[in-house]
Amino acid sequence: MSGTFVGMPAFPEAAHDAVADPTLRRNLRHATHTIRTRRAKAVGELADWAELREAGRRIKDHTLRHLDRYLVQLEESVTAAGGTVHWAADADEANRIVARLVAETGESEVVKVKSMATQEIGLNEALEAGGVRAYETDLAELIVQLGKDRPSHILVPAIHRNRAEIRDIFRTEMGAWGRPAPEGLTDTPAELAEAARLHLREKFLRARVGISGANFMVAETGTLVVVESEGNGRMCLTLPETLISVVGIEKVVPTWRDLEVFLQTLPRSSTAERMNPYTSMWTGTTDGDGPRTFHLVLLDNGRTDTLADRVGRQALRCIRCSACLNVCPVYERAGGHAYGSVYPGPIGAILSPQLRGTGSAIDASLPYASSLCGACYEVCPVAIDIPEVLVHLRERVVQGGPAVRQGNRVVLKPAKGHAAERAAMRAARWAFAHPGALRAGQRLASRTRRLHPRTLPGPVGAWTGSRDLPAVPAEPFRDWWQRTRGGKDGTR
Amino acid sequence: MSGRERILGRVRRALADVTPDERPYEEAVARGYLREHGDRTTGRTVELLAENLADYRAVVHRCTARELPDLLMRLLAGRGSREVLVPPGLPPGWLAAADPVQVHDRTADTAARLDQVDSVVTGCAVAIAETGTIVLDGSPDQGRRRISLVPDHHVCVVRVPDQVVSSVPQALERLDPTRPLTWISGPSATSDIELDRVEGVHGPRTLEVVVLG
Numbered sequence: 001m002s003g004t005f006v007g008m009p010a011f012p013e014a015a016h017d018a019v020a021d022p023t024l025r026r027n028l029r030h031a032t033h034t035i036r037t038r039r040a041k042a043v044g045e046l047a048d049w050a051e052l053r054e055a056g057r058r059i060k061d062h063t064l065r066h067l068d069r070y071l072v073q074l075e076e077s078v079t080a081a082g083g084t085v086h087w088a089a090d091a092d093e094a095n096r097i098v099a100r101l102v103a104e105t106g107e108s109e110v111v112k113v114k115s116m117a118t119q120e121i122g123l124n125e126a127l128e129a130g131g132v133r134a135y136e137t138d139l140a141e142l143i144v145q146l147g148k149d150r151p152s153h154i155l156v157p158a159i160h161r162n163r164a165e166i167r168d169i170f171r172t173e174m175g176a177w178g179r180p181a182p183e184g185l186t187d188t189p190a191e192l193a194e195a196a197r198l199h200l201r202e203k204f205l206r207a208r209v210g211i212s213g214a215n216f217m218v219a220e221t222g223t224l225v226v227v228e229s230e231g232n233g234r235m236c237l238t239l240p241e242t243l244i245s246v247v248g249i250e251k252v253v254p255t256w257r258d259l260e261v262f263l264q265t266l267p268r269s270s271t272a273e274r275m276n277p278y279t280s281m282w283t284g285t286t287d288g289d290g291p292r293t294f295h296l297v298l299l300d301n302g303r304t305d306t307l308a309d310r311v312g313r314q315a316l317r318c319i320r321c322s323a324c325l326n327v328c329p330v331y332e333r334a335g336g337h338a339y340g341s342v343y344p345g346p347i348g349a350i351l352s353p354q355l356r357g358t359g360s361a362i363d364a365s366l367p368y369a370s371s372l373c374g375a376c377y378e379v380c381p382v383a384i385d386i387p388e389v390l391v392h393l394r395e396r397v398v399q400g401g402p403a404v405r406q407g408n409r410v411v412l413k414p415a416k417g418h419a420a421e422r423a424a425m426r427a428a429r430w431a432f433a434h435p436g437a438l439r440a441g442q443r444l445a446s447r448t449r450r451l452h453p454r455t456l457p458g459p460v461g462a463w464t465g466s467r468d469l470p471a472v473p474a475e476p477f478r479d480w481w482q483r484t485r486g487g488k489d490g491t492r
Numbered sequence: 493m494s495g496r497e498r499i500l501g502r503v504r505r506a507l508a509d510v511t512p513d514e515r516p517y518e519e520a521v522a523r524g525y526l527r528e529h530g531d532r533t534t535g536r537t538v539e540l541l542a543e544n545l546a547d548y549r550a551v552v553h554r555c556t557a558r559e560l561p562d563l564l565m566r567l568l569a570g571r572g573s574r575e576v577l578v579p580p581g582l583p584p585g586w587l588a589a590a591d592p593v594q595v596h597d598r599t600a601d602t603a604a605r606l607d608q609v610d611s612v613v614t615g616c617a618v619a620i621a622e623t624g625t626i627v628l629d630g631s632p633d634q635g636r637r638r639i640s641l642v643p644d645h646h647v648c649v650v651r652v653p654d655q656v657v658s659s660v661p662q663a664l665e666r667l668d669p670t671r672p673l674t675w676i677s678g679p680s681a682t683s684d685i686e687l688d689r690v691e692g693v694h695g696p697r698t699l700e701v702v703v704l705g
Contacts, residue, residue, distance in 0.1 A: 031687040051525035058521045065510050068503045075496075081670070087495035089502075139693060140684035156684050163685055189685040193693050200694065205603045221669040231641065231680040231695025238637045239603050249499065254517055256669050260661040261525070271683050274544060275623035275660075278695060279675035280637075286672050288599060289636035304502035310509060407502040 008340030010365035015338035038272035057383040060317035070219040077222025081284020083294040095126035113236045114138035115213025119342040137232035146173035152336025154322040163187040210236035214247045223283045243291035250316040265381035269321035302355030308404035311392040317382040324376035346376035350389040367393035442476035528658035537621045544624025548678030550699040565589040573610035581632020611645040619650045629671040646696040652705035
């Protein structure tokens, strides 16, 4: 397993091995089913869940509609509170800014809080290239880092590993990164957690630079919020002298009060808890408490391109809870790696092709990595209509058309390999525009129905390998309607 | 062109199709949800706090002001603590009966020094019954953030009914965003191994909450 997503094949190929791996299937099934049931219970405790979801949707939509205004307000608030704000249009710019800020401290190692944004831009690799070692401190991120693996879930990046695999990784790899795993380490989760505690303790206590993301940024006050469980976040946000937070521009919310919605919906959606164990909130710097220097790096990296799409922009409402992954029948079977992005699952299938464009094989295939069952939409705490965006992106892949890439308007060409689909759609359009031809065709199909094959011929036959072709009725609907006036004449 | 101008320009172009909504924010975003869930007496709210704290494996004790010094003495002794961290403004009587050496958090102390201290005793800013959460805001009876983080045993005293609210919305109303805030719901935990919750990773592995009233 390599640690990169570059050059990924299309989803069906990438998923092929995963679907055939019984250990992976078992790990994923166990984990997703456990959390699914518990989430439903945690959500069921709140009688006003639908109203909270609607308020969350509206807050995010309103913010996105006035994103420029709230970003400027956020910058003012953070600056007034003693922080410094940087703007990064893409991954390279963000990595350069962070590398420079770390270099200015003179340190050669940093401790990191789990952050999707820094995963997305490949910050660890960029820092490594500049001679700075980044230590992941979230337990699952640690498992991924030690195992030279890739994340496969938004919340629990090592969800594809079971306890025995984790023990093996700790035993063989921990020593190379610092304190080795204790002698005789077993695979009980409590012992594994203890091993991680001991391994990371020395790193926290000596750390001078911390790097984080944030779940929310409040424009009104300049407050950043990190929601976590283990306390590694508190360590990284509190003990170092310098704190650098890399945050996507869509994470801003207008007011302090808005947190009352998301602090109720996020923990219940993501870990199925009434409240996660630890939430840290900080506003700039505080004399005598925590880091003396605070930098906020605001990251675009495809978000404004996504914002330019009228249908697709709703993906920016996402609060990264991962409830959609846990209910998805495709994710449960294919696992996270096949999605070729740090954002797997249903949200990844609409986010990655928008952040990165639909140019690569994997990104053009992601909108199809779904049965459109809609379970993701049901559980989404900010009501992102994922199936709607998937269908919209399928259209973009097949038809091409106008889009925005890196801030520039472009016209996308139709993707290769969809010629038959396009021809069929053109034929359908013609037929529906010519009622006489449609009627003649339907009558012909009805009269010849006895002669129709049960399966399709040639290469398209695979489709009927597990499906029946729809039966053609003895009489076309429109003929029946004309004859009976919609059944009112009583004859059928 | 700076990154700032580039990003703001892209945002404005991306929103060219959107008609600005100039209504006041609170009007534009309807909030149909509840301010609190259910109708409870104050006593019942305090009970709910205790239940929810215990549900996430915090150890809950109840006592009166007169009983507090003895209780804290027993909790620290039961843990075998030799040293206890004390925030600068902890009411002096609270640890009057406690045996461990009282350590004050000095700026010059390293995190490694704090790591040798067994326990910490703090007050809190507010506690939320519906979620079983205590919130610290760095006031003098709570001290800076690191003292309630590094020691493995945290004893937090909640004054009831004054410091207890029912819900998250009510808690945010009471809190000052300019202060560094730490929301704590039970001891450190993780769900990272097979999505099953295990208590005890980096934060204090034992959280004891004293409900004082």
